[in-house]
Amino acid sequence: MTVKLLSIMYLRESAPISAAMMAPVWAVLVLILLAAGPRSALAQDNERSTVYLVGSxxxxxxxxxxSLLEKRLGAQRDLLLISDQQAALTGDAPIITLGSGAFSRIRQTNRGAxxxxxxxxxxxxxxxxxxSPGRISGIYHGAPLLKQALTGKAILPQATRIALIATTNSAKLYDRxxxxxxxxxxxxxLFIVDDNKQLIPTLIRALSYGDFLLAAPDNDIYNPRTIKHILLTAYRRNRIVIGPSRAYVKAGVLASGYSxxxxIAEMAGTYLEVFSETGHFPEPDYVPDFRVEVNQQVARSLNIPLAPPEQIARTVEARLNDPGGANDE
Structure with missing residues (x-):
């Protein structure tokens, strides 16, 4: 490319060339730069650092x-949306992935990124x-299970026992x-479900034990095929379901904590600043900002009085700071 550029400069100095004659040449040069991939194209006259984004x-x-990330990063960094294939050309620039699918694809494309x-x-x-400490990190989705459990306690202050259901493979989600x-x-x-046919019978046993059912992000148990049956079974026995995510509240779960x-974008910006200064990300973590979403229709049907979501979230945070429970509202 250097030889071609020098040749063009020589021609411009030695003989007059019209704009019409030069247009095809510059078009070819632009195509060459673009074909070199996002890293080479962005490196031209750009002193700002680049962060790449792979969507869900x-x-x-x-x-x-x-949009949220661009607002957080401001004018100091370029945020460039790229394809999975382009991720192989990003060098040592950080890549933000949205969702587990995007993360898995990028790990296959560029394991060193x-x-x-x-x-x-x-x-x-x-x-x-x-x-891969410092090289792989993230902001966890949702809320910690302990906060989800305390959300149920804030809604049902007299509750003392929590029912959990899982498969043999997902039981470890609840260990901590x-x-x-x-x-x-x-x-x-914890009640173990060995196969799909045992889901409802196992759930019934779990509901007879617990004051409420706490759901983890376990796709084998809680998914679009099963959630309706789980909710109907629980509510017929006058038991509420908490978690596993905000999306499930719309499906009929009584409440769930979320970030x-x-x-999340704000915390991601902080992690990128640390990476820019040190070459390493902080350890992955949850967002400190904890919110609660509730389903008022389900609460009315079960005759359960609900405090405003903001008050429930404050009660959870107060209980975390005072495990003995003196701060219950």
């Missing part, structure tokens, strides 16, 4: 997150982050929670 495939969500994963669950990401609950005067029992997307 949900266009509305991807556009919203891109520093990746900041957003909208992924803790149990999915933490193994990758522990094997079960150890944490006694400090908050709560206990939980607002603007707070």
């Amino acid at each position: 495939g949900n266009v509305a969500l991807d556009q919203h997150m891109q 520093p990746v900041l994963a957003l909208l992924t669950e803790q149990h999915f990401l933490e193994g990758f982050a522990s094997r 929670l079960i150890d944490q609950l006694p400090a908050y005067n709560l206990e939980a029992r 607002p997307l603007p707070a």
Whole structure:
């Protein structure tokens, strides 16, 4: 490319060339630069650092997150949306992925790239982050299970026992929670579902034990095929369901904690600043900003009085700071 540019400069100095004659030449040069990939194209006369973004495939969500991230990054960084194939050309620039699918694809395309994963669950990401500390990190999606459990306690102050259902493979999702609950005067029992035919019978046994059912982000148990049957079974036995995510509240779950997307973008910006200064991401974590969404229609049908979501969230935070429960509202 250098030889071609020198040749063009020589021609311009030695003989007059019309704009019409030069147009095809410059068009070829532009195509060459673009074909070199996003890294080469952006390197031209650009002193700002570049952050790459790989979307989830949900266009509305991807556009919203891109807008939030661009606002957070400001004028100091360029945020460039790229395809999976282009991720192989990003060098050591950080890549933000939206969702576990995008993260998995980028790991296949460019295993050495520093990746900041957003909208992924803790149990999915933490193994990758522990094997590549500082290079793989993220902002966990949703809310910690302990906060979800305390959301149920805030709604049902007299509750002391929590029902959990899982498969043999997903039982580990609840290990840490079960150890944490006694400090908050709560206990939980895990009921294992070995196959789909045992889901409802196992659920019935679990509901006879617990004051409410706590759902983790376990797609084998809680998915579009099963959630209707789980909710109907629980509500017929006058038991509420908490979690696993904000989306399930719209499907009929009574309540769930969540992290607002603007707070995720804000925390992602902080992680990128640390990476720019040190070459390493902080460890993955949840957003401190905890919110609660409730389904008022379900609450009315079960005759359960609900405090405003903001008050429920404050009660959860107060209980975290005072495990003994003196701060219950």
